[in-house]
Amino acid sequence: MVRILLGTQLRRLRKASGVTAEVAAHAIRASPTKISRMEHGRVVFKARDVADLLTLYGVTDQHQRQKLLALAREANAAEWAHCYSDLLPSWGPTYLGLEQASLVIRTYQPQLVPDLLQTEDVARALQRSIHPTESVLDIERRVALQMTRQEILTTSGVAQLWAVIDQAALWRLVWCSALCAQVRHLISMAQLPQVRLQMLPVNFGEYEAFGGPLAILRFADPELPDVVYLQRQTTALYLDRDEDVQHYRALMDHVCALAKSPAATMKYLSTVLANFECAQEGATGSMSQVIPH
Numbered sequence: 001m002v003r004i005l006l007g008t009q010l011r012r013l014r015k016a017s018g019v020t021a022e023v024a025a026h027a028i029r030a031s032p033t034k035i036s037r038m039e040h041g042r043v044v045f046k047a048r049d050v051a052d053l054l055t056l057y058g059v060t061d062q063h064q065r066q067k068l069l070a071l072a073r074e075a076n077a078a079e080w081a082h083c084y085s086d087l088l089p090s091w092g093p094t095y096l097g098l099e100q101a102s103l104v105i106r107t108y109q110p111q112l113v114p115d116l117l118q119t120e121d122v123a124r125a126l127q128r129s130i131h132p133t134e135s136v137l138d139i140e141r142r143v144a145l146q147m148t149r150q151e152i153l154t155t156s157g158v159a160q161l162w163a164v165i166d167q168a169a170l171w172r173l174v175w176c177s178a179l180c181a182q183v184r185h186l187i188s189m190a191q192l193p194q195v196r197l198q199m200l201p202v203n204f205g206e207y208e209a210f211g212g213p214l215a216i217l218r219f220a221d222p223e224l225p226d227v228v229y230l231q232r233q234t235t236a237l238y239l240d241r242d243e244d245v246q247h248y249r250a251l252m253d254h255v256c257a258l259a260k261s262p263a264a265t266m267k268y269l270s271t272v273l274a275n276f277e278c279a280q281e282g283a284t285g286s287m288s289q290v291i292p293h
Helices: 002-017 021-027 032-039 047-056 062-075 082-087 092-101 120-130 136-153 167-171 178-190 206-210 242-258 262-280
Strands: 102-108 160-166 195-200 214-219 227-231 236-239
Touching: 002 032, 002 047, 002 062, 002 092, 021 032, 021 047, 047 062, 082 136, 092 102, 092 136, 092 214, 092 227, 092 236, 102 242, 120 136, 120 178, 160 167, 160 242, 167 178, 178 195, 178 262, 195 242, 195 262, 214 242, 227 242, 236 242
Parallel strands: 102 160, 160 195
Antiparallel strands: 102 214, 214 227, 227 236
């Protein structure tokens, strides 16, 4: 979300200038708590407050000031996903905003095809499983939201996606018609110049250190730090400290090293598709014959 990006920049500028949160709060007639909330992107930004803080922090370059003030206006604009707000957890809008603002997204989602690569049918089946008590209408709204998110890969100014796909995610679809369409979709997406896919075989166990879905987001503005997103059952974490980002980047690099190369992944997916089509024609076979290691 743009708010968290702006807050990060304000925190960086404050620390670089040696100004305490208490002094910053006094400058905008507020409390240190508000400064903390601003720096974590949890409040509406007033242009006057941002301008006063930039002056306090010694930011005199007009180009930089205008860029950050424009970011403040953008942060307060209506969220594109506001019509889905009733379906989202408290941390959901933050991630959607960050995702839409990203230049590069590296992601790994254990046991599931990553959200940005799921077909509509797979997304619908997973949403029904995760939200079994919801109405058909709300499930369809969730699917529509997910399909809208995926447009960042095909619209102008597209983001780059580097995704590691868990082989177990295909196993979960092996005996349903969704597998064939999902694999075809993965092959199609992998042919886009902005998409890089790698398949992680199930016989590697070291990647279990993730513990849940992980995304590392990079932005077009080089002054904005990378953000690590860690999703858990009932919450999510956003990390932008350099040492945290470096840790998870190294972990992601390690998983990519364990995974098949993009070329080998394409060959593997083509084999899975051919095997499944043979199975549909009446041949019997085990899961390992349809989805080999």
